[in-house]
Amino acid sequence: MSSKTFPSLNLERELWAQGARFIIGMDEVGRGAIAGPVAVGVALLDSQDQRVETAWPSNLKDSKLLSEKARNEILAPVQTWVSGFAVGMATANEIDTKGIVQALALSAGRALDSLLQDASLRQAIARDGAIIILDGSHNWLGAKASGIPVIVRTKADRDCVSVAAASVISKVERDNLMIGLASSFGEYGFDGHKGYASEAHIQAIRTTGPSSEHRHTWLTKILGDGQLSFEE
Numbered sequence: 001m002s003s004k005t006f007p008s009l010n011l012e013r014e015l016w017a018q019g020a021r022f023i024i025g026m027d028e029v030g031r032g033a034i035a036g037p038v039a040v041g042v043a044l045l046d047s048q049d050q051r052v053e054t055a056w057p058s059n060l061k062d063s064k065l066l067s068e069k070a071r072n073e074i075l076a077p078v079q080t081w082v083s084g085f086a087v088g089m090a091t092a093n094e095i096d097t098k099g100i101v102q103a104l105a106l107s108a109g110r111a112l113d114s115l116l117q118d119a120s121l122r123q124a125i126a127r128d129g130a131i132i133i134l135d136g137s138h139n140w141l142g143a144k145a146s147g148i149p150v151i152v153r154t155k156a157d158r159d160c161v162s163v164a165a166a167s168v169i170s171k172v173e174r175d176n177l178m179i180g181l182a183s184s185f186g187e188y189g190f191d192g193h194k195g196y197a198s199e200a201h202i203q204a205i206r207t208t209g210p211s212s213e214h215r216h217t218w219l220t221k222i223l224g225d226g227q228l229s230f231e232e
Helices: 010-017 068-081 090-096 100-115 121-127 161-181 199-208 215-223
Strands: 021-027 036-047 086-089 130-135 150-153
Touching: 010 068, 010 130, 010 215, 021 100, 021 121, 021 161, 021 215, 036 161, 068 086, 068 161, 086 090, 086 100, 090 100, 090 215, 121 215, 130 161
Parallel strands: 021 130, 130 150
Antiparallel strands: 021 036, 036 086
8 A cells, every 4th residue: 555545543543642542533525615515524533442453444545536436335334443423514605604714613513513422422532532633734623623632734634544534424425415405406417516616517507597505605706707717
């Protein structure tokens, strides 16, 4: 396996060695889309779970490096391997009203709230410690980290198995939501581009106008002067 492609437990092991029992990998998906929600996934690894070191799927990697078919196939093994997982989302309207950074924090807070519903897990984290590994270059979590320290790492979705797991879980859940929306908004092709700015998607908006699932504040420039960097 190339270390440039496949993640490892190296950072997680370092953090465990520093005394934290739990690692929470966190990654977002949908930040650059022009329709649909932004989603944040969390994947929990417990150092006391023996499966953590031996049972992660050998083909697990950053969701962006996997085909849609491969992501769907690996989802169940990933969910079985991690000690817990959750996905939080913020709607297109929330993105419009709050801005993308606050929407990301809102999504993360919802994901953490869902993960920490289990009282015994909350007690274990309070007693034994946890650290969040956040993919990216800056901490957009703010107060939404539920009191848990945050480590920010560029390319963590590529390099850290906990974050790679979170990336797959959040990507598949958001993709499935967009596929479901296609039945109500068939003219936009959400099941194909998943809300990103493909050329066909932009043409559909020009022809039909934006839907309630579009990020209207993001479309002003697109619909006004036609400037757009297409993303497949």
